[in-house]
Amino acid sequence: MNIRVVAGDTPKSSRQINVVLRNPEPVSLSEAEPQINGKTVPAQGPFADIMKELDQMVGLENVKELVYEIYALLQIGQFRTEAGLAASQQVYHMVFKGNPGTGKTTVARIIAKLFHAMGLLQKGHLVEVERADLVGEYIGHTALKTRELIKKAMGGILFIDEAYSLARGGEKDFGKEAIDTIVKAMEDYKNQFVLILAGYSEEMDFFLATNPGLPSRFPIMIDFPDYAIDQLVQIAEGMVKERDYTLIPASLMKLRQLLAAEKMNDTVAFSNARFVRNLMEKSVRYQAVRLLGQYANSSPGRQELMTIKPEDMRVDKKSF
Incomplete structure (x- = not known):
């Protein structure tokens, strides 16, 4: 559980980025001129190492494209700042949807490394949790456990696997308390951590529908289909x-x-x-x-x- 990522505030009018992974053949990066999806990236430095790590994964072409877009946005943002121009604030909370073994956790770690390398995350670690880690046994216990894990994720990514399980028990279930605590933390600590929710596609769609305020808080949604x-x-x-x-x-x-x-x-x-x-x-x-x-x-x-x-x-x- 050690990696890196970023957060920010999402206006309700912001457009979601929906990425569908088709798992084509991986892109090769040469030592002299590494590339991702035909686009040249720095031959040396932390970003080149991150791209090589991502390139070793089979398929995931759309994820590689998304990572390059994020890198380009951050790099141009630095140039704009140096030129005295306003650099737009982006939000990077994400939802990963797909079956087990499709690369969700690994991609989260790589994205975390990228965000840390670009200076968006102070620590760049990954805290991976599930329902049992968040939900307590009595009133108030869940909020305490959840806040502790959010605190642990500050400067990095909080990765909640099978996030839909938090909404399975209905209104009286303590899972709702965890959701409310997480949503509040997304407002209170806007740029201090990134939240990634992961799980099966249909269950995640149902989970997001249980809280009208959730979908707008996650501008990046990625589908991880089964491998061929x-x-x-x-x-x-x-x-x-x-x-x-x-x-x-x-x-x-x-x-x-x-x-x-x-x-x-x-x-x-x-x-x-x-x-x-x-x-x-x-x-x-x-x-x-x-x-x-x-x-x-x-x-x-x-x-x-x-x-x-x-x-x-x-x-x-x-x-x-």
């Missing part, structure tokens, strides 16, 4: 490569079959990259058991130690 199978395979290959493992062609075929079956059987809440990570970690354990049985009286070779075979790839529902 090709992208999930790319994610899996990147995960195993980092650990010095490889997926042979037969393993890649098995992976595609497992992904297709999982997406078909769990269309509502497919966990995307999270499913892939769990599957790869499980495969590494199965590979270790297989090798230990095969080489009881000797040591496996380097290639054997690296290779994940189809029989190592199994879906154990209890582990997912």
